[in-house]
Amino acid sequence: MDHFARLGLPAALELEPASLDRAYFARQRQWHPDRFVGRPPAERAKASVEAAALNEAYRTLKDPLARAAYFASMKGVDLPGDGRTIDDPDLLMEAMEAREALHEAESVEAVEALAARARDDVAAGLRVLDGLFLRDDKPAIRKTLLRLRYLDKFAEEAQARRINLERSKA
Amino acid sequence: MTLLEIHEPGETPLPHAGEGTLAVGIDLGTTNSVVAIARDGRPAALHDETGRAMVPSVVAYPETGGVKVGDQARELMAREPRNVVSSVKRLMGRGAADLHAVAGVLPYEIEPGSGETDMVKLRIGGKARSPVEISAEILKMLRIRAEQALDKPVERAVITVPAYFDDAARTATRDAARVAGLEVLRLVNEPTAAALAYGLDKGSEGIYAVYDLGGGTFDFSLLRLEKGVFQVLATGGDAALGGDDFDRAIAERMLAERRTDGLADRVDEAAVKAALVLARQMKEQLTDRDQASGRLEIGGVPSFHALTRPDFEAMIDSHVRRTIDIARGVLADAGMEAGEVRGVVLVGGSTRVPVVREAVAGMIGKAPLTDIDPDEVVALGAALQAEALTGGGDTLLLDVTPLSLGLETMGGIVEKIVPRNTPIPVQLAQDFTTYQDGQTAMAIHVVQGEREMVADCRSLARFELLGIPPMTAGAARIRVTFAVDADGLLTVSAEERTTGVQQRIEVKPSYGLSHEDMADMLYDSLEHAEEDMTQRLLTEARVEGRRNLLALDVALQKDEALLGADERAALDAARGRLEAAIAGDDREAINAAAEALETLSKPFAERRMDRGIREALSGRSVVELESRVSDRAGE
Numbered sequence: 129m130d131h132f133a134r135l136g137l138p139a140a141l142e143l144e145p146a147s148l149d150r151a152y153f154a155r156q157r158q159w160h161p162d163r164f165v166g167r168p169p170a171e172r173a174k175a176s177v178e179a180a181a182l183n184e185a186y187r188t189l190k191d192p193l194a195r196a197a198y199f200a201s202m203k204g205v206d207l208p209g210d211g212r213t214i215d216d217p218d219l220l221m222e223a224m225e226a227r228e229a230l231h232e233a234e235s236v237e238a239v240e241a242l243a244a245r246a247r248d249d250v251a252a253g254l255r256v257l258d259g260l261f262l263r264d265d266k267p268a269i270r271k272t273l274l275r276l277r278y279l280d281k282f283a284e285e286a287q288a289r290r291i292n293l294e295r296s297k298a
Numbered sequence: 299m300t301l302l303e304i305h306e307p308g309e310t311p312l313p314h315a316g317e318g319t320l321a322v323g324i325d326l327g328t329t330n331s332v333v334a335i336a337r338d339g340r341p342a343a344l345h346d347e348t349g350r351a352m353v354p355s356v357v358a359y360p361e362t363g364g365v366k367v368g369d370q371a372r373e374l375m376a377r378e379p380r381n382v383v384s385s386v387k388r389l390m391g392r393g394a395a396d397l398h399a400v401a402g403v404l405p406y407e408i409e410p411g412s413g414e415t416d417m418v419k420l421r422i423g424g425k426a427r428s429p430v431e432i433s434a435e436i437l438k439m440l441r442i443r444a445e446q447a448l449d450k451p452v453e454r455a456v457i458t459v460p461a462y463f464d465d466a467a468r469t470a471t472r473d474a475a476r477v478a479g480l481e482v483l484r485l486v487n488e489p490t491a492a493a494l495a496y497g498l499d500k501g502s503e504g505i506y507a508v509y510d511l512g513g514g515t516f517d518f519s520l521l522r523l524e525k526g527v528f529q530v531l532a533t534g535g536d537a538a539l540g541g542d543d544f545d546r547a548i549a550e551r552m553l554a555e556r557r558t559d560g561l562a563d564r565v566d567e568a569a570v571k572a573a574l575v576l577a578r579q580m581k582e583q584l585t586d587r588d589q590a591s592g593r594l595e596i597g598g599v600p601s602f603h604a605l606t607r608p609d610f611e612a613m614i615d616s617h618v619r620r621t622i623d624i625a626r627g628v629l630a631d632a633g634m635e636a637g638e639v640r641g642v643v644l645v646g647g648s649t650r651v652p653v654v655r656e657a658v659a660g661m662i663g664k665a666p667l668t669d670i671d672p673d674e675v676v677a678l679g680a681a682l683q684a685e686a687l688t689g690g691g692d693t694l695l696l697d698v699t700p701l702s703l704g705l706e707t708m709g710g711i712v713e714k715i716v717p718r719n720t721p722i723p724v725q726l727a728q729d730f731t732t733y734q735d736g737q738t739a740m741a742i743h744v745v746q747g748e749r750e751m752v753a754d755c756r757s758l759a760r761f762e763l764l765g766i767p768p769m770t771a772g773a774a775r776i777r778v779t780f781a782v783d784a785d786g787l788l789t790v791s792a793e794e795r796t797t798g799v800q801q802r803i804e805v806k807p808s809y810g811l812s813h814e815d816m817a818d819m820l821y822d823s824l825e826h827a828e829e830d831m832t833q834r835l836l837t838e839a840r841v842e843g844r845r846n847l848l849a850l851d852v853a854l855q856k857d858e859a860l861l862g863a864d865e866r867a868a869l870d871a872a873r874g875r876l877e878a879a880i881a882g883d884d885r886e887a888i889n890a891a892a893e894a895l896e897t898l899s900k901p902f903a904e905r906r907m908d909r910g911i912r913e914a915l916s917g918r919s920v921v922e923l924e925s926r927v928s929d930r931a932g933e
Contacts, residue, residue: 153694163690
């Protein structure tokens with residue numbers, strides 16, 4: 129069963145956070161192991177598996193980027209595991225330049241500006257995806273998702289560098 | 299329609315089962331413990347004859363024999379210090395390295411762990427006792443108190459643990475309950491229990507924070523409360539930070555003052571205990587007053603000490619700041635600003651320290667909530683959950699893992715399988731493969747922590763998956779599955795997918811984190827994220843480089859004949875340059891050398907491939923080949 133079906137939601141790129149929460153809470157009320165204390169072991173085991181699957185589905189669908197990647201894989205887009213390999217020369221170039229800029233940024237403000245740009249790029253990329261899915265343009269979806277993964281990771285690194293700079297200043 | 303239920307032998311379902319016995323909630327604290335019961339959604343702490351709910355978490359094994367717990371044990375502290383233990387919770391699931399000394403002396407006599415367990419033992423009352431059995435005495439006492447108050451047998455309990463407790467400490471707590479004759483319905487995280495008590499009592503909705511500073515542990519959790527759902531968004535803490543550290547700072551200062559005054563003390567366990575007892579009294583005085591004073595007697599020689607509030611605040615400043623740093627990190631993990639937090643609930647006796655309250659208020663920008671007694675709120679929440687689990691309630695507690703769980707991979711890198719703040723129960727798997735041709739075993743090393751390198755994380759367990767059929771490197775598919783149950787306990791299993799060779803272990807870490815380990819892990823991960831990343835990239839480059847070397851060696855062994863002498867010499871030179879680069883620390887140099895070697899070996903690889911194809915094609919008919927090609931096209 130796919131994550132959308134498990135939560136009784138239509139498979140889509142866009143998902144209203146409130147309806148995702150509602151669906152998740154309702155199903156956890158039914159399957160959470162707390163509801164099965166004192167039940168026979170077989171029932172408890174089943175509940176635990178169901179609850180774990182619900183948590184996995186919720187976690188994946190809650191994060192827009194993870195959801196987009198999951199939705200893409202449902203549509204048959206082939207994504208490399210965890211975005212480790214970058215086979216797109218443009219992206220490789222962009223990544224190298226951004227890393228260099230991050231490395232050279234010596235102030236909290238400069239790092240924050242880079243992180244903010246990465247976040248804006250992620251938001252813009254997610255907006256573009258909708259149209260790509262409509263056209264079922266798999267190569268473009270793949271390219272966009274790989275770039276989004278990279279940007280997300282970059283924002284994380286920028287955050288780490290910002291904390292580092294703040295600490296060394298304090 | 300009524301359906302008959304069929305049960306496994308010996309299993310009876312609720313709510314019919316055990317109506318004669320009650321389920322209680324227990325806050326097994328570092329300094330004090332509380333037992334409570336809930337009926338119809340109304341929780342109440344159970345008191346003794348004098349009307350007190352708190353039982354000091356102190357256990358004594360007096361000269362006269364028997365065991366004393368609570369106030370009676372505390373009274374023996376001065377007379378028989380060697381027979382009394384306090385703050386045993388700090389030792390749950392831990393090793394000797396986790397203990398804090400005062401003036402180089404521990405308030406206990408330690409026996410190193412022996413045999414299969416490395417958990418520390420204490421020499422108390424002339425006998426080596428484990429923290430598990432000492433904690434069990436406290437639980438037994440609470441159980442008896444509950445049975446007397448309720449006039450019914452009590453056999454089941456929800457017991458709370460710090461959210462930041464690791465697997466070893468959780469297991470030790472569950473074991474202690476078993477020794478005390480209590481079935482643990484659920485281990486619930488202390489801040490979550492506090493939120494439950496708070497939310498159900500006040501009907502609060504929205505985002506709430508719980509700041510829980512107890513005697514020995516600190517937790518900070520962010521929860522969303524909504525129509526009976528208590529969803530933990532993120533949690534963090536330090537399993538070795540609490541009011542005990544404040545006491546220790548004061549005790550150290552008093553001992554130093556005696557030295558300055560020329561008193562030649564023999565600082566032994568008894569002296570340390572006396573200093574700690576007075577330190578605690580002075581700390582408590584400073585809650586309502588600006589100055590505290592007291593008299594300390596060591597070896598029959600008295601001394602008088604005074605402490606002002608500003609001095610005390612300066613002494614504990616680094617501890618308080620650390621809690622605020624952790625709290626900020628939790629907010630960042632949840633992607634939240636302090637302004638989004640509706641209220642912050644204070645839990646734990648150490649939140650009575652005025653400067654702690656001020657720091658929390660300053661961070662969140664709101665006055666903290668204290669309308670439920672911070673000493674009782676956790677036990678009340680546990681009691682509510684005990685009632686919900688046995689009687690069937692409508693509340694839903696959704697908790698998370700406090701620390702990331704992962705595996706060691708090539709080069710000592712941690713591959714995180716379950717990131718911190720993942721909702722539990724959870725089951726996540728990842729596939730790994732073999733590194734060498736013909737590899738038949740794979741070592742699985744389970745670690746907990748946030749850092750990128752294994753050496754900086756805490757080792758939970760090691761096991762080996764044996765009997766992998768010999769295959770070429772990278773062909774085996776080994777799926778490692780991490781399952782964390784609703785109590786936060788981990789089970790790891792590994793399976794070779796092509797043959798089904800399986801191995802499964804319940805992770806029962808026998809040894810606790812040393813204090814610089816777990817205590818600093820989260821903190822460090824933020825501080826070191828950047829260098830970790832650099833280190834990781836370097837290690838990855840090295841692993842990749844070595845893989846290239848290995849592949850080249852295998853190819854040379856087989857098909858050396860395909861190379862001319864010049865080509866071979868050039869390859870050897872490039873191979874040497876890559877080896878030299880791997881020995882160095884320059885990632886770019888490694889990658890460049892690896893690429894150079896790859897470019898240089900390309901013609902060799904092509905020749906090998908051609909030969910492989912020729913071998914594969916020889917003796918086959920054209921028809922056979924064409925059908926293969928069309929198969930391909932159809933893929």
